[in-house]
Amino acid sequence: MKKFISAIFLLSFLYVGFSQGKKNQNTEPYPYGNPVITHMYTADASPHVMPDGRVWMVTSVDHEHGGGYSTMHKYHTFSSADMVNWVDHGEILNVWDVLGSATEPEGEDWALWAPDMVYHEGKYYLYFPVRKLFTEHGYDEQKRKTESYIAVAVSDSPDKRFTVINEKIEGTRGIDPSVFIDDDGEKYLYFGNHWGAKLKDNMKELDGKPIHMDVDDEDFMEAIWMHKRDNKYYVSYHAHYGKPIDPENPDDPERMKSTLDYGVSDNPLGPFKYGGVMNYELGVNVNEGPKYPGKEFVPWRVFQSNHGGIVEFHGNEYLFYHTSALSSWRQDSFQGPGTWTQRSVCIDLLEYDDKGNVVPVQQTLSGVEPVKIVQPYAIELLNGQVNTSDGVSIQNKIINVSENGICEFKNVPLGTGYYYFGLNVLNTISEGKVEIRLDSPDGKLAGTILLDEFSNQVNRGRAETFIRGAKGNRDIFLVFEMGVEGEVQVSFPEFFGGAPLQSY
Known part of the structure; x- marks a missing residue:
């Protein structure tokens, strides 16, 4: 009772x-x-x-x-x-x-x-x-x-x-x-x-x-x-x-x-x-x-x-x-x-x-410890060592792609993590993509930028994607896949979002 x-x-x-x-x-x-x-x-x-x-x-x-x-x-x-x-x-x-x-x-x-x-x-x-x-x-x-x-x-x-x-x-x-x-x-x-x-x-x-x-x-x-x-x-x-x-x-x-x-x-x-x-x-x-x-x-x-x-x-x-x-x-x-x-x-x-x-999560009243981050907000890839495959060339910091190909960037310091990748699309095709892979051309896929006929117009021609697992010192491979014939031109590839902007 x-x-x-x-x-x-x-x-x-x-x-x-x-x-x-x-x-x-x-x-x-x-x-x-x-x-x-x-x-x-x-x-x-x-x-x-x-x-x-x-x-x-x-x-x-x-x-x-x-x-x-x-x-x-x-x-x-x-x-x-x-x-x-x-x-x-x-x-x-x-x-x-x-x-x-x-x-x-x-x-x-x-x-x-x-x-x-x-x-x-x-x-x-x-x-x-x-x-x-x-x-x-x-x-x-x-x-x-x-x-x-x-x-x-x-x-x-x-x-x-x-x-x-x-x-x-x-x-x-x-x-x-x-x-x-x-x-x-x-x-x-x-x-x-x-x-x-x-x-x-x-x-x-x-x-x-x-x-x-x-x-x-x-x-x-x-x-x-x-x-x-x-x-x-x-x-x-x-x-x-x-x-x-x-x-x-x-x-x-x-x-x-x-x-x-x-x-x-x-x-x-x-x-x-x-x-x-x-x-x-x-x-x-x-x-x-x-x-x-x-x-x-x-x-x-x-x-x-x-x-x-x-x-x-x-x-x-x-x-x-x-x-x-x-x-x-x-x-x-x-x-x-x-x-x-x-x-x-x-x-x-x-x-x-x-x-x-x-x-199972241990619920607390104290909460979590503050995160301390000591690394740049962004890393521009073309400032380092670059290797390219057939069909890919670099002139005046512009990557030119005429067929399926690869850009390799050696020993990129990604620290405790970067969360976005972006590049400027100067010329595009109606169907293609850029894969961001870690350690090898067929290594872990961190993110993908999809290309179409509007990629050089959307977001003022800046194509960006969220990425996962991009941390530590890594070789980075940009794998270009051309779904149709044509030429792709991109510039200013970079990882960003790796440190908080103190703007608020």
């Missing part, structure tokens, strides 16, 4: 927290390193290294006064040079930008949930779910009627306002988009209940029908994310869970846990083999810091819902997730769990064993 009453009490508490929130009355500075943003409530972080060499994340925003998921109406971007100190660049999009008016259609409640943001050839693309609830059916989870799909907006800079360029990507359904650019230049959009599809080069339409991927159908719930390591594709996601958590028995083995799980594949669209748990329920194994009154776990342990984003930055991988730790502090000085729908982004290390399996 005691357990039953406790569960009913907590359910009532969760309902109040869900619908109204609690007053944020504690104004003392937050005393720990996690969460990393403490002046507002942030959730659903999507992190990427951008061309300025900084880690950027776009987040959804939980309302200061609570109110639940239907009050999520805007996105902010933040950037960091060291993973510890973050700059708030402000609001970049809100629901009124999407609606095109300051009012919602009658009978509809609109919200903007977990987004993702990626850079491609001079532009920043924001993918976000539009979630509409039809209020005539009410808000009850069993009765409500909703519609959701993915839209995309664009900006010249991640700290500036975004403009919607496709208000509904045809073929999408569901929430939580994630964007992934592979080493061969192909681009993918993941969304909803483990759907995946290629993106067209215009970044605003699907290239073909989406695929319902083979990803743990029984447990998959939401929050899909894709990253790549050692030529393996890791898909992570939030698993189905049971609620509420009984504070008398939070580790009840009969209740499904709110974990981040993952699967592994040799293909970006699967099938994926189940790998295990990436992140336990929020607050599990956090032994430092405050305790839930009368218990041996942190106050936010009794709240659920995981959401992960992953980025590699100068030798380490990091998991971005969210908790209600800040909410607990601001509302109750850690004497209560806080309000679940006032979440805040945390960051901890993501590690692997020698077989490539993810080691």
Whole structure:
């Protein structure tokens, strides 16, 4: 009977927290390193290294006064040079930008949930779910009627306002988009209940029908994310869970846990083999810091819902997730769990064993150590030793290519990592590519620049790509593949994004 009453009490508490929130009355500075943003409530972080060499994340925003998921109406971007100190660049999009008016259609409640943001050839693309609830059916989870799909907006800079360029990507359904650019230049959009599809080069339409991927159908719930390591594709996601958590028995083995799980594949669209748990329920194994009154776990342990984003930055991988730790502090000085729908982004290390399996993340209150980077922002390749194959020549620092061929650059010092490669396209063909390979002409593919008849016009003729694994002293091979006859001329090949620009 005691357990039953406790569960009913907590359910009532969760309902109040869900619908109204609690007053944020504690104004003392937050005393720990996690969460990393403490002046507002942030959730659903999507992190990427951008061309300025900084880690950027776009987040959804939980309302200061609570109110639940239907009050999520805007996105902010933040950037960091060291993973510890973050700059708030402000609001970049809100629901009124999407609606095109300051009012919602009658009978509809609109919200903007977990987004993702990626850079491609001079532009920043924001993918976000539009979630509409039809209020005539009410808000009850069993009765409500909703519609959701993915839209995309664009900006010249991640700290500036975004403009919607496709208000509904045809073929999408569901929430939580994630964007992934592979080493061969192909681009993918993941969304909803483990759907995946290629993106067209215009970044605003699907290239073909989406695929319902083979990803743990029984447990998959939401929050899909894709990253790549050692030529393996890791898909992570939030698993189905049971609620509420009984504070008398939070580790009840009969209740499904709110974990981040993952699967592994040799293909970006699967099938994926189940790998295990990436992140336990929020607050599990956090032994430092405050305790839930009368218990041996942190106050936010009794709240659920995981959401992960992953980025590699100068030798380490990091998991971005969210908790209600800040909410607990601001509302109750850690004497209560806080309000679940006032979440805040945390960051901890993501590690692997020698077989490539993810080691479940150790959640912390202290957060990660600051990253120190001592190397140039960019490395221009034509300043060093260059060897060329037949069909490739270099004159006045211009690389001329008339057939399939190779440029070799010896012993390039890539230090702790470079994240982008670019070159100026002076003359192009309608179909071709430049592969950036490490150590040999058929060595590890770090990235690919795709060439077409517009390559010397897009981004002022500057073609760029995200790259992976470009670190240490390496021989670099630019492998030119000519899909059609013609001549390609490029100049100023360089690695860049290898050190943060301190411009904010």
